[in-house]
Amino acid sequence: MFEILKLAPLFFGLEVQEITILINKVLHQIQHFSNNEVLAFSGDRIEKAMILLEGKLKGEMIDYSGISLKIEGLDPPQMVAPAFLFGPQSIFPVNLSALSEGKILIIYKNDFTSLLSSDSRVLTNYLNIVSGKVQFLSHKIALLSYKTIKEKIASYLLNQLNPGSSSLIMNQSQKGLAEMFGVARPSLARTISKMEEDKIIRWERNRVIILNLKSLELILGHLA
């Protein structure tokens, strides 16, 4: 019944039998949902942990005008909004609806904390998940706080660069990098070209050579 949970990050390191025993020790429900069913609205209070067992869900973030901003699919054995289960704003960050029929494992908050207390592996896994979100978002904020394309490039290169090395292998196309930075590809190419002109870097297709590390660092230094 819970075989899929062997693959869930929350239960990493546990066998199916162990998982089943843990879950059967706490109050839980199996909720069935049908195709196109709305499971939760953005802003609704979250009362329970929800882990997808079967089927497919969709999370939509809605903006002021009603146009959906971001759509994200959820497959088993993903947990719904793990980092919003606790905290001062424990509300659904998205509209949650079904893309198929399926099943969700439901554990109310108090029972979920009991589950966490009962096995240090599960507790550590959950703390890793939530803390990992913080670390991911912190990194994203650092990236978003760079305003100019030159800063974004410098930051990216300095982050990818191994200490003591002066070149790096690119595993990302310029097009992909532009998407990642949220900028226009031709603008990215133009800025790279300018940095090449200025003899800061040499940009080959799969490799970037740092010609003047100090200049690269100074680009970011102007942030203060």
Next chain:
Amino acid sequence: MFEILKLAPLFFGLEVQEITILINKVLHQIQHFSNNEVLAFSGDRIEKAMILLEGKLKGEMIDYSGISLKIEGLDPPQMVAPAFLFGPQSIFPVNLSALSEGKILIIYKNDFTSLLSSDSRVLTNYLNIVSGKVQFLSHKIALLSYKTIKEKIASYLLNQLNPGSSSLIMNQSQKGLAEMFGVARPSLARTISKMEEDKIIRWERNRVIILNLKSLELILGHLA
């Protein structure tokens, strides 16, 4: 000895006696530090929970050029980087040094998870702290993701506006708003002027009247 921890968010809802018993049930150390002592470098692995009992600490985020970007003070009974204790990048996000002599409560990770398991209030408190960080950072990212000044204005106004009202009292000067948005004041004024021209808003010194709410919302809707 642990009286100050009565005020720590981690131990919210517990009495000093309860806190003392819990801490004495796990392995812990009291680390003394002296003025100006460096306690950790940015990038060092985090092995232990650290809660400040006495004294004052300073966290500095250093950028590539060596210029410090952000300085933050820590007072008792704050916990050092609570959201970085677990997770895939469990490293100090800052240089940590002392502004005075003092004492820190040290609990290694495994013992810290034992502490969390042993009292559901402490566990819930810790989950609230870390999850709250996610929620705070998510909100910050939403703000940072607006690229144009018009979007920032629209977002700010829609956030400040009481439902059903069509005007709001400004408790922030344009100059202050420009600083908050990280944009040039004349550029902000120009954009406001344009929105007035377009009959979206009327901007008086201490009051803004929304003339066309739909247009304001559409500004944000163009994000997709």
Next chain:
DNA sequence: TCTGTAGTGTAACATTTGTGACACTAATAT
């Protein structure tokens, strides 16, 4: 009331980025 400070409005010019387009190169699929 007068003076100094803070905030505001606007202009000219400079800089950066976006957009749409096209030609060329490299990689992948048939």
Next chain:
DNA sequence: ATATTAGTGTCACAAATGTTACACTACAGA
């Protein structure tokens, strides 16, 4: 080997923002 797709380089023009400067208005303090 050829065709298709993806990525790259660059251009002209448009849009948005920054910078510097100055005049004017509002507010607070002496």
